[in-house]
Amino acid sequence: MTLTDQGTLAQPRTTGGNRLLKTISSVVPHLIGFVTLFLAWHIASTYIVRSVLFPPPLVVLSKAVKLTLDGSLPVNIAVSLQRIIIGFTAGSAIGIPIGLAMGSFPAVRKLLEPWTEFLRFIPSVAMITIAVIWFGIGEESKIFLIIYTTIFIVIINTAAGVGAIAPNKIRAAQVLGASRWQIFAYVGLPATVPYILTGMRLAMANSFTTIVAAEMISANEGLGVMLWNGRMYMLVDEIFVSLVCLGFLGFGADRLFRWGIFKFARRFSPTA
Amino acid sequence: MTVPFISLEGVEKSFVGQKGRTSKAVSSFSLDMQRGDFLCLLGPSGCGKTTVLGLLAGFEQPTAGRLLVDGLPVKGPSRDRGVVFQGEDSLYPWLTALDNIAFGPRMASRSTAQARDRATQFLELVGLSGQGDKYPSELSGGMKQRIQIARALANEPKMLLMDEPFGALDAQTRAIMQRELRKIWMETRTSILFITHDLDEAIVLGTKIGVMTAGPGGTLKAVVPVEMSGERDRKDPAYTEIYATVHDMIREEVEKASRMMAREAT
Numbered sequence: 001m002t003l004t005d006q007g008t009l010a011q012p013r014t015t016g017g018n019r020l021l022k023t024i025s026s027v028v029p030h031l032i033g034f035v036t037l038f039l040a041w042h043i044a045s046t047y048i049v050r051s052v053l054f055p056p057p058l059v060v061l062s063k064a065v066k067l068t069l070d071g072s073l074p075v076n077i078a079v080s081l082q083r084i085i086i087g088f089t090a091g092s093a094i095g096i097p098i099g100l101a102m103g104s105f106p107a108v109r110k111l112l113e114p115w116t117e118f119l120r121f122i123p124s125v126a127m128i129t130i131a132v133i134w135f136g137i138g139e140e141s142k143i144f145l146i147i148y149t150t151i152f153i154v155i156i157n158t159a160a161g162v163g164a165i166a167p168n169k170i171r172a173a174q175v176l177g178a179s180r181w182q183i184f185a186y187v188g189l190p191a192t193v194p195y196i197l198t199g200m201r202l203a204m205a206n207s208f209t210t211i212v213a214a215e216m217i218s219a220n221e222g223l224g225v226m227l228w229n230g231r232m233y234m235l236v237d238e239i240f241v242s243l244v245c246l247g248f249l250g251f252g253a254d255r256l257f258r259w260g261i262f263k264f265a266r267r268f269s270p271t272a
Numbered sequence: 273m274t275v276p277f278i279s280l281e282g283v284e285k286s287f288v289g290q291k292g293r294t295s296k297a298v299s300s301f302s303l304d305m306q307r308g309d310f311l312c313l314l315g316p317s318g319c320g321k322t323t324v325l326g327l328l329a330g331f332e333q334p335t336a337g338r339l340l341v342d343g344l345p346v347k348g349p350s351r352d353r354g355v356v357f358q359g360e361d362s363l364y365p366w367l368t369a370l371d372n373i374a375f376g377p378r379m380a381s382r383s384t385a386q387a388r389d390r391a392t393q394f395l396e397l398v399g400l401s402g403q404g405d406k407y408p409s410e411l412s413g414g415m416k417q418r419i420q421i422a423r424a425l426a427n428e429p430k431m432l433l434m435d436e437p438f439g440a441l442d443a444q445t446r447a448i449m450q451r452e453l454r455k456i457w458m459e460t461r462t463s464i465l466f467i468t469h470d471l472d473e474a475i476v477l478g479t480k481i482g483v484m485t486a487g488p489g490g491t492l493k494a495v496v497p498v499e500m501s502g503e504r505d506r507k508d509p510a511y512t513e514i515y516a517t518v519h520d521m522i523r524e525e526v527e528k529a530s531r532m533m534a535r536e537a538t
Contacts (some may be wrong), residue, residue, distance in 0.1 A: 171349065179379075
């Protein structure tokens with residue numbers, strides 16, 4: 001009896017602390033994971049490989065600080081990110097409605113499937129040369145390639161999401177008096193959101209691959225340019241700075257999507 | 273002569289299966305229902321009772337025969353006939369329990385506040401006051417079926433079609449749900465067509481029991497009235513009598529079905 005009383009009394013006081021404790025304890029394993037990654041790198045480069053071709057993390061960090069201070073690293077990151085964001089947003093914005101239409105109407109699916117099923121097997125990297133010939137070495141070719149690499153995955157996942165809706169969800173809406181349009185807006189769309197986000201998450205990973213490859217072949221700025229110049233002038237430190245930045249940026253973008261999937265998959269409320 | 277509320281006349285439904293074989297799910301099925309009836313359609317699995325419900329809901333069209341509601345043929349799904357599905361996959365997991373119930377009123381373009389007001393009443397009716405802000409994933413199987421019942425009732429349908437709604441629940445929860453449903457029906461007097469394969473459930477709930485013949489291509493064998501009022505008591509002699517009568521009918525059907533299967537095998 002006293003135990004329960006104490007428990008109920010103690011609870012409100014400790015929830016704030018508990019939440020902080022929970023956040024810390026959920027982040028700690030992640031932090032340990034990162035620390036061991038860099039520790040392994042440090043050990044491998046300082047004690048095992050011992051070569052200027054494999055710089056330890058601290059050397060790479062100081063190089064990163066130097067490049068940040070002279071302004072070149074922020075510019076390269078910003079340029080690459082901007083290309084990804086524009087192309088990825090445009091690709092998703094075009095892909096989602098097409099995917100919804102393909103999933104909802106068999107005729108549209110049959111009409112567009114040859115396009116999607118043919119083009120998605122031509123990797124975006126294979127399209128770089130033609131993109132440069134068509135659009136030049138400026139922003140247009142990069143954005144074209146990111147759109148290209150985004151759109152098919154988003155289309156296919158969105159269409160699959162529409163197909164995965166339980167028939168009883170549609171039937172329930174019908175007997176509750178929903179019109180075709182209402183069923184699409186209030187059942188089809190929210191039920192597909194998790195699939196759309198998953199497709200976008202996969203497309204984001206593709207975007208990173210594509211932007212690096214495209215920038216290595218033809219660009220003046222960007223993380224891919226850093227990699228290429230590093231090879232040309234044997235600036236191994238710079239190559240590593242670019243690689244680490246790509247890793248962190250990708251990780252960050254992916255976290256954002258996982259958070260979105262978690263949030264929207266359960267909480268998305270079209271009537272609120 | 274008055275027009276019956278629900279009238280099924282010689283309804284037949286066949287499906288085209290693999291290799292173009294057609295199989296009859298229901299054949300020459302005729303049934304009348306009056307307003308306020310609580311009819312339990314009882315039959316073994318595969319006899320086509322869910323098909324009857326699907327036809328009446330308007331999800332499917334009969335191959336032959338007519339389905340009339342208030343003398344008018346069923347053309348498709350309508351808000352007049354609410355459905356409670358067997359599984360929980362008909363609930364919307366991105367909506368709270370309350371917003372799931374408010375879905376119908378919302379579709380009828382009522383304001384969110386009005387719809388939620390209404391939903392709150394029905395949440396109370398199914399005994400879930402205070403649970404409205406929970407999501408379906410946070411509710412138990414029994415609670416989810418309560419939400420489904422409330423969602424269907426909040427739309428004020430002329431009748432409720434229930435497809436083995438308690439089939440997936442454990443025995444205790446099922447007994448509680450049966451008592452609650454009986455209470456709700458006595459309060460609202462909504463006409464209900466209730467599909468079940470459980471004879472006990474049919475007697476405890478219904479005012480009439482429609483016994484189906486064994487499938488495939490089942491039809492209605494007989495309609496047995498349940499003349500017990502108020503809350504049903506399994507110790508009531510009437511219960512035992514109906515149980516015995518219907519049980520004999522079902523046994524006949526099972527024997528007939530197994531003879532048929534034996535004949536087909538040879």
